[in-house]
Amino acid sequence: MSGEIIPQTLKKVVEEVASLPGYGEKSAQRLAVNILNMPRGEGIQLIKTFLEMLEKIHPCKECGLFTEDELCPVCKDEERDRQTICVVEESFDAFAIERTGKYKGLYHVLGGRLSPLEEITAEDLNIESLVERVEKNPIKEVILATNPTVEGEATASYIYNLLKNKGITISRIAYGLPFGAVLENADDFTLSKALEHKIPI
Amino acid sequence: MSGEIIPQTLKKVVEEVASLPGYGEKSAQRLAVNILNMPRGEGIQLIKTFLEMLEKIHPCKECGLFTEDELCPVCKDEERDRQTICVVEESFDAFAIERTGKYKGLYHVLGGRLSPLEEITAEDLNIESLVERVEKNPIKEVILATNPTVEGEATASYIYNLLKNKGITISRIAYGLPFGAVLENADDFTLSKALEHKIPI
Numbered sequence: 001m002s003g004e005i006i007p008q009t010l011k012k013v014v015e016e017v018a019s020l021p022g023y024g025e026k027s028a029q030r031l032a033v034n035i036l037n038m039p040r041g042e043g044i045q046l047i048k049t050f051l052e053m054l055e056k057i058h059p060c061k062e063c064g065l066f067t068e069d070e071l072c073p074v075c076k077d078e079e080r081d082r083q084t085i086c087v088v089e090e091s092f093d094a095f096a097i098e099r100t101g102k103y104k105g106l107y108h109v110l111g112g113r114l115s116p117l118e119e120i121t122a123e124d125l126n127i128e129s130l131v132e133r134v135e136k137n138p139i140k141e142v143i144l145a146t147n148p149t150v151e152g153e154a155t156a157s158y159i160y161n162l163l164k165n166k167g168i169t170i171s172r173i174a175y176g177l178p179f180g181a182v183l184e185n186a187d188d189f190t191l192s193k194a195l196e197h198k199i200p201i
Numbered sequence: 202m203s204g205e206i207i208p209q210t211l212k213k214v215v216e217e218v219a220s221l222p223g224y225g226e227k228s229a230q231r232l233a234v235n236i237l238n239m240p241r242g243e244g245i246q247l248i249k250t251f252l253e254m255l256e257k258i259h260p261c262k263e264c265g266l267f268t269e270d271e272l273c274p275v276c277k278d279e280e281r282d283r284q285t286i287c288v289v290e291e292s293f294d295a296f297a298i299e300r301t302g303k304y305k306g307l308y309h310v311l312g313g314r315l316s317p318l319e320e321i322t323a324e325d326l327n328i329e330s331l332v333e334r335v336e337k338n339p340i341k342e343v344i345l346a347t348n349p350t351v352e353g354e355a356t357a358s359y360i361y362n363l364l365k366n367k368g369i370t371i372s373r374i375a376y377g378l379p380f381g382a383v384l385e386n387a388d389d390f391t392l393s394k395a396l397e398h399k400i401p402i
Contacts, residue, residue, distance in 0.1 A: 006296045007269045009254040016247050020235040029293050031232075034221040035251065036258060036267060037312060046217050047251045050236065053210040054244050057237060066237060068208045092230050095207045111238060 010036075021118065062133075064109035064126045066091040074098075074107055081105040083140040087130060087159065089113050089147060097145065105143075108133065113151040114158060127159060134166055141169040148175060211237075222319065263334075265310035265327045267292040275299075275308055282306040284341040288331060288360065290314050290348060298346065306344075309334065314352040315359060328360060335367055342370040349376060 010032060017028035035043045059065065060072035063085075067073070074080060074094075084105030088094050094107045110125040134142065142163055146152035156172055163170055175193035177186055186194070211233060218229035236244045260266065261273035264286075268274070275281060275295075285306030289295050295308045311326040335343065343364055347353035357373055364371055376394035378387055387395070 005266070005274045005299050007258050007267055009250070009257045009269065010267055013250050013254045016250055020232075022231055022235065030223055031221075032254070033291055033293060034223065035255070040255065040259075043255050044252070047248060047255060049210070049214050049217055050248045050251070051245070053214045053233070054236070054241065054248060056210045057208050058241075065206070066208055066211055068210065073206045090234055092234060098206050 059109065059111070059126075063107045064091075064111060064129070065094055065107055066109075072107075079104075083138055084143065085130070085133065085139055085141070086143045086145050087156075088145050089152065089155070093145065093147075105141075110146070110155065113146060113149075114155045115151045122158060125155070127162070130159065131162055134163060134168060139168055141171065143171050143173065145173045148173075260310065260312070260327075264308045265292075265312060265330070266295055266308055267310075273308075280305075284339055285344065286331070286334065286340055286342070287344045287346050288357075289346050290353065290356070294346065294348075306342075311347070311356065314347060314350075315356045316352045323359060326356070328363070331360065332363055335364060335369060340369055342372065344372050344374065346374045349374075 013032050014025065014028045017023055017031055018025045020028075035046065038046070056068045057066050060067045060070075060075055062071055062075040065072040065074065069076070081104045085108050086094070086097065086103060086105055087108045087110065088097070089110050089112060091109050094109060097103050097107075108126070108130050110127065110130075112120050112125055114120060114122065114125070130142075133139065142159075144156040144159060146155045160170055174197060175190060176197060177183065177190060177194050183191070214233050215226065215229045218224055218232055219226045221229075236247065239247070257269045258267050261268045261271075261276055263272055263276040266273040266275060270277075282305045286309050287295070287298065287304060287306055288309045288311065289298070290311050290313060292310050295310060298304050298308075309327065309331045311328065311331075313321050313326055315321060315323065315326070331343075334340065343360075345357040345360060347356045361371055375398060376391060377398060378384065378391060378395050384392070
């Protein structure tokens with residue numbers, strides 16, 4: 001950004017947003033322009049909604065899920081299966097699983113994934129607190145539901161090694177073809193995993 | 202978003218950001234998570250930078266360029282060629298042109314482009330004020346530098362029709378191969394325009 005006619009406060013916003021993971025200069029510019037192009041009152045309202053979010057939301061002190069209370073609704077719910085923990089990278093992964101209505105256990109949010117490229121190490125993630133939860137509670141199963149990416153795999157594998165001697169069942173979410181997929185367009189890895197883990201009918 | 206465990210303030214932020222042009226639910230989620238994952242003080246600082254931007258920046262009252270003053274640095278600069286106006290969709294287009302150092306005239310920011318799909322009509326853009334500027338000032342040339350997209354073309358064509366009888370030169374930024382492009386990968390339209398507007402050496 002070397003243009004001298006760009007206003008300082010706009011330049012600052014673009015630089016700060018561009019430094020967020022997954023953002024670059026162009027997407028940061030687009031966000032700034034979109035907000036500046038809104039009727040000013042609406043723009044200020046949107047930013048105040050962000051401030052309200054930052055004031056109210058924090059990680060659940062037990063599982064790390066974003067919540068407005070000390071404990072999230074899942075950890076507070078006595079009806080949930082308290083012997084199973086599903087480990088996810090981010091809160092939105094848990095929100096997605098929750099929408100299926102198929103999972104009744106607890107969650108544990110890592111707050112990211114191991115990534116040498118982004119310099120994210122085990123210390124940056126909520127891994128130690130997961131091991132503590134497993135040790136201090138009557139947990140029977142941990143489901144590793146990190147993303148099926150290189151980083152997600154590495155993270156799952158790292159956690160597996162920490163938990164494998166704790167006398168619990170450790171599982172990984174299934175690989176396979178996504179519903180509605182076209183077989184010939186599937187990548188080789190997914191297709192070979194789908195065959196390997198074939199299900200008896 | 203039907204997950205009942207998602208906190209209300211987070212849901213609200215995601216819904217509002219997802220309604221911005223160019224954003225969807227996933228990109229809105231990513232932005233919210235990125236900001237929530239920052240150390241809280243830094244997150245609040247980032248949002249306050251946005252607020253400061255919204256308080257200080259507004260369109261230049263002459264040309265519409267984002268500025269912190271009443272008039273932007275270009276309109277204030279007596280050394281600029283005040284007989285030429287370059288019409289762009291957004292302020293960042295002008296900032297990009299300015300970085301080349303090749304343009305010495307004035308700008309006019311439309312604040313978008315005609316788009317039936319997004320229901321953006323001529324009344325939503327700063328077109329009337331452009332016609333007024335041309336009528337009230339000794340303008341000799343208007344360069345239409347809207348993007349070379351379907352919407353950008355339609356916008357340029359619409360403005361051309363409004364200005365064609367005002368006794369001024371109206372030009373369009375050149376089409377051609379971008380610097381560093383590979384000929385065989387260029388799309389047909391760009392390639393045919395590059396041939397059509399060939400330059401004598």
